[in-house]
Amino acid sequence: MSARSRTEGRPATPMVHAREVRKSFGSLEVLKGVDLDVERGQVVCIIGPSGSGKSTFLRCINHLEKIDHGLLLVDDEFIGYDLKRGRLHEARNAVVCERRAHIGMVFQSFNLFPHMTALENLVEAPVRVKGIGLKEARESALQLLDRVGLRDKADAFPRQLSGGQQQRVAIARALAMEPKMLLFDEPTSALDPELVDEVLSVMRDLVETGITMIIVTHEIGFAREAADRVGFMDDGVIIEIGTPDQVLTNPTSSRTKQFVSKVLK
Amino acid sequence: MNADRTADPTRSSSPETSAEMEAASLDVVRLKHPLRWTASVVVLVGIVLFIKGAVSNEQLQWDVVGEYMFDSTIMDGLRTTMVLTAVCMLVAIVLGTIVAVMRLSPSPLLSWPAAAFVWFFRGVPALVQLIFWFNLALLVRTVTFSLPGIGTIIDAQTNDFMTPFVAAVMGLGLHEAGYMAETVRAGISSVDKGQTEAAGALGMNSRLTLYRIVLPQAMRLIIPPTGNATIGLLKTTSLVSVIAVGDLLNAAQNIYTRTFETIPLLLVVTFWYLVVVTILSIGQQHLENYFSKDVQAGRPKGLLRRTITNAFSLRRREVTS
Numbered sequence: 001m002s003a004r005s006r007t008e009g010r011p012a013t014p015m016v017h018a019r020e021v022r023k024s025f026g027s028l029e030v031l032k033g034v035d036l037d038v039e040r041g042q043v044v045c046i047i048g049p050s051g052s053g054k055s056t057f058l059r060c061i062n063h064l065e066k067i068d069h070g071l072l073l074v075d076d077e078f079i080g081y082d083l084k085r086g087r088l089h090e091a092r093n094a095v096v097c098e099r100r101a102h103i104g105m106v107f108q109s110f111n112l113f114p115h116m117t118a119l120e121n122l123v124e125a126p127v128r129v130k131g132i133g134l135k136e137a138r139e140s141a142l143q144l145l146d147r148v149g150l151r152d153k154a155d156a157f158p159r160q161l162s163g164g165q166q167q168r169v170a171i172a173r174a175l176a177m178e179p180k181m182l183l184f185d186e187p188t189s190a191l192d193p194e195l196v197d198e199v200l201s202v203m204r205d206l207v208e209t210g211i212t213m214i215i216v217t218h219e220i221g222f223a224r225e226a227a228d229r230v231g232f233m234d235d236g237v238i239i240e241i242g243t244p245d246q247v248l249t250n251p252t253s254s255r256t257k258q259f260v261s262k263v264l265k
Numbered sequence: 266m267n268a269d270r271t272a273d274p275t276r277s278s279s280p281e282t283s284a285e286m287e288a289a290s291l292d293v294v295r296l297k298h299p300l301r302w303t304a305s306v307v308v309l310v311g312i313v314l315f316i317k318g319a320v321s322n323e324q325l326q327w328d329v330v331g332e333y334m335f336d337s338t339i340m341d342g343l344r345t346t347m348v349l350t351a352v353c354m355l356v357a358i359v360l361g362t363i364v365a366v367m368r369l370s371p372s373p374l375l376s377w378p379a380a381a382f383v384w385f386f387r388g389v390p391a392l393v394q395l396i397f398w399f400n401l402a403l404l405v406r407t408v409t410f411s412l413p414g415i416g417t418i419i420d421a422q423t424n425d426f427m428t429p430f431v432a433a434v435m436g437l438g439l440h441e442a443g444y445m446a447e448t449v450r451a452g453i454s455s456v457d458k459g460q461t462e463a464a465g466a467l468g469m470n471s472r473l474t475l476y477r478i479v480l481p482q483a484m485r486l487i488i489p490p491t492g493n494a495t496i497g498l499l500k501t502t503s504l505v506s507v508i509a510v511g512d513l514l515n516a517a518q519n520i521y522t523r524t525f526e527t528i529p530l531l532l533v534v535t536f537w538y539l540v541v542v543t544i545l546s547i548g549q550q551h552l553e554n555y556f557s558k559d560v561q562a563g564r565p566k567g568l569l570r571r572t573i574t575n576a577f578s579l580r581r582r583e584v585t586s
Contacts, residue, residue, distance in 0.1 A: 107463060
């Protein structure tokens with residue numbers, strides 16, 4: 001029984017539901033109680049100064065980082081935990097993998113598999129994890145490469161591609177698992193300025209498809225035009241969240257005001 | 266600035282130089298290297314003298330060399346050397362990989378013994394370990410292993426199973442495993458953490474991630490030193506002649522202590538070691554290319570590399586047509 005079918009007939013629950021999420025690295029508390037709901041089909045951009053915990057929070061969502069405290073549900077399921085006898089227990093590795101497979105993630109440093117061609121990068125997980133036939137997986141991988149405009153690079157190795165092309169392949173790789181949600185961790189921060197637009201335009205196309213997206217970014221312009229909601233994070237908490245206009249044009253918090261005025265300068 | 270330049274007599278362009286420039290050929294004449302040429306001639310003369318000496322020196326007894334080249338004793342010795350190298354390397358790779366993975370474990374109960382293993386078996390000379398295992402019976406007379414309820418499973422005299430060959434495999438295999446553990450550990454640690462994260466985010470479990478993502482990338486760093494280690498081990502196996510394993514060197518010694526044709530037999534041994542080392546080097550080159558397909562991609566393949574690649578073709582599943 002999939003999580004989706006369980007929610008049918010009930011009021012739609014959010015895709016991501018975070019309450020009181022806390023996370024420390026040693027004695028340093030990075031997340032100090034993050035609350036966030038992301039509705040299905042929404043695009044949420046999270047902005048904020050570096051070190052504010054945005055990337056850590058994003059990585060907590062698919063359990064790349066383990067949280068210490070709080071509730072974090074994706075599509076009504078805990079990713080890395082199970083609720084047993086009134087307590088949260090860390091889930092077994094195999095269970096985490098199964099649940100993670102439905103959440104796509106795009107990294108700042110692309111993290112393509114360098115020993116595989118673009119096509120092999122896309123085919124790997126669907127074949128090995130989902131058990132899809134090689135022929136079928138190749139077919140849909142080629143379609144995805146076409147969608148990001150790189151069908152002719154199917155046989156190229158990552159090192160033969162520019163940063164922008166690598167990131168587009170990485171996006172296609174995440175899509176190959178047919179995820180119900182996509183997480184972007186500063187997808188354009190490692191790119192040369194002239195390559196940023198090709199990645200953003202692929203992301204704009206994705207917004208059109210109506211898939212749920214959470215994007216940690218420094219691209220304020222992109223957040224303003226593409227996001228349904230923008231969240232401002234500072235010092236381990238989400239200080240302000242609302243429509244792009246509310247947060248970027250008329251912020252209420254003085255810290256948001258300060259940050260926005262700096263990045264828009 | 267401009268005034269300075271005109272004041273400097275060497276910088277002013279005289280009509281003569283500009284005329285010379287007009288007339289000059291614009292092809293650049295390369296610098297001559299007289300010393301390099303002299304050195305090359307000296308080396309060439311040396312090579313000619315060496316070949317002349319090798320051909321004319323009767324002590325080398327080339328006819329005897331030819332006679333023993335495919336002698337059955339030598340062939341048996343060669344086979345033993347190759348089998349011993351293969352078995353020891355297999356033990357070293359399997360054990361070394363296990364120790365490396367243990368060493369990377371977060372549990373100190375696993376990582377600490379692994380570190381101790383490397384410290385001991387890498388630290389004690391191979392020859393000492395060989396003699397030690399050969400004389401294990403002095404330390405342990407019998408080996409018994411019994412389970413309550415089932416009874417005795419193994420009960421053997423140490424001398425019965427610790428044959429020279431087994432002692433050689435233990436001594437050299439464990440010594441090499443100490444080195445392999447470090448090689449494998451370095452290889453695994455070199456793979457970027459982002460690779461494991463990307464695999465994890467795609468839902469790949471840790472076993473899949475290790476076999477499909479981490480190890481293939483670690484191989485690039487593991488293969489070259491492992492190839493060198495295999496070649497080193499091949500030569501180190503000549504130590505086993507001290508515990509009377511009939512390897513290549515031991516076979517030659519058995520013959521020349523009888524016939525006193527020492528030099529020709531050592532030449533036979535030299536020839537066969539070089540043949541095997543050459544084959545191993547070609548295999549290593551091929552393996553290195555295989556695990557760095559992405560680096561090789563787009564580079565034109567030379568005739569030699571193409572030939573080698575075709576000769577040692579490994580099974581490889583192509584995703585792209």
